[in-house]
Amino acid sequence: MNARHSGFRSGDRPALAVSDDLRRGNIASVARTLLVEGPLARAELAERLSLTRATVTRVVAQLLEVGLLTEGEARRVTAGRPMIPLRLDPSARAVISIHLGAFEVRVGLVDISGHVLREERFSYDGSRPEDVSALLAHGVEQVRSHAVPGVRVLGMSASIGGWVDPTSSTVVRYDPLGWQDVPLREVLPDLGIPRRFDQLVRGVALAERMFGVARGREDFVVLWSGNILGAASVARGVVQHGLRGGAGGIEHLPTGLPDDSCACGRTGCLGVVATDEAIRREAEARGILRPGGSLSTLLGIVADGDPAARQLLEERAEAFGSATGVLADFRAPELIVVAGLVTTAPEYLAAFTARLHAVSALGAVVDVRRSEFGDLAPTIASAAFLIDEYFRDPISFE
Structure with a gap:
């Protein structure tokens, strides 16, 4: 034990x-x-x-x-x-939440029931660790200056979408920022409170199990579709870690689509077609979005019933579902949770699930659900590491 x-x-x-x-x-x-x-x-x-x-x-x-x-x-x-x-009564206890994304930093205050009390977003001024450190210090100060009166901050909890070794709090690799073996103790503000850092999708898994659609479940897989793709596996109630803290890399799962070449030298990789940026670029190429349009705008066009926008979204959801069939047959989880902004569209979940059922021997019996965290998922997930630790021994924090 x-x-x-x-x-x-x-x-x-x-x-x-x-x-x-x-x-x-x-x-x-x-x-x-x-x-x-x-x-x-x-x-x-x-x-x-x-x-x-x-x-x-x-x-x-x-x-x-x-x-x-x-x-x-x-x-x-x-x-x-x-x-x-x-x-x-979660109202008097909260965690400073930090997420280092591909294009922006999110800094928030999240109470111990997973409710976001405040969130601020900041674009990068530079990608060097020292630049990001200065941005984080500013962001944390902004959030603390507007903190809810009477709320006690338990600590700071942060995440990033790349390869993280949580035992040493090191970003082993994060391509969007060009980081390799970056120690996070030199990046996160030191406020004299507990600090925790881990990989984004593992945080999503923890959050889903504590206060999401996987609440109380012991066996499930989380799939993240954002500017990065990722997966996290929970077995017997424990979020799994790989070599040096590696999480589930799914960018190179095959989709069967003859799309543009991947950086790995192959074609048809999931990361080429299913990331937020890949979907956004394709929407521009098809004339669905104006140049510089956002994924949120695309989802609005889908919601308005535009057939071309809906077709694009369903195509990419089917590609994700097809690639996930390999995971479903290998892992055989009780539940698959799909998370990320693009998954909030009902059309996406329907197309993903239908394709998974079609290609996987186990897909038809696996419960598939969409995360309810929506666009706040990175902020909630980032806070989950410290919240999980709090509930493992509340008295040590009190």
């Missing part, structure tokens, strides 16, 4: 240390259960977590004392005492 997740320490330890770890583990279990499942009474928590009612009563008393929980109006039951529902 992994000691980090179990709440126990291995080896010869005094009974008091083990007892303290067990207490912290019980507190974390109660807090996370209320985050995922919503309001529950003490008796319901005891049943779900296989804890005694006395243990739950002690845990709840601590969480009420620090202000993490509130009590609702008593519910009448047919027999016994009324049940008082407990719910999280």
Whole structure:
């Protein structure tokens, strides 16, 4: 059993240390259960977590004392005492969220239930780490100066779409900024609060499991379609990491389309046709968008019923669905979550799902859902690393 997740320490330890770890583990279990499942009474928590009612009563008393929980109006039951529902009160605790995108930086304030309290976006002044560091310092100051009164900031949590080694907080590679082996401790502002950094799509997976469409699910895959493409796999409730923290690189999955050559030397790679920029450029080439038009504008044209715009979107969604068939057959997940701005169009999800079902032996039985985070997904996902850590041991933060 992994000691980090179990709440126990291995080896010869005094009974008091083990007892303290067990207490912290019980507190974390109660807090996370209320985050995922919503309001529950003490008796319901005891049943779900296989804890005694006395243990739950002690845990709840601590969480009420620090202000993490509130009590609702008593519910009448047919027999016994009324049940008082407990719910999280996330309003007083938040995380500074930072996402380093391909074209802009997002800085936000996200509460521990995943609600975005504030978000600011800044275009890059330069791509050197020192340039980005200065931009981040400015962005964080802007967000902090407009922070909601009474909200305590637990720490800073950041993400990037490239290859990240979270153990050393290093960007191994991020092509849009030309970064290679860049230590993030030199880029993120140091405010004397906890700082966490990881890969964007893993953050999406954490966020979806805590407060998204995969809430409480133990086995699923997240697919990200944005200016970068990516995937993250969750098995037995744990987000998986590859070599040096590598995530799921899906840019070179084959689509079967004879499109432009990829930088890798092949044709038909998913990254050539399915990124936001690839879709936007093709919309310009077909005369659907004016030069310099945005993907958001294209989605608006699709929503207005333009047949050419809809055809383009469905073509690219089908390409993504076709490539995903390989993953579905290999990984056989219970659930596939598609996320990113382009996936918010109903036409996209329908075309993606239909193609996946057609090409995959397992596609027809895999649950496919669209993320509900929309265009705020990078900000919510970036905050998820520290929020997840908070719910693993709330008392250490309190």
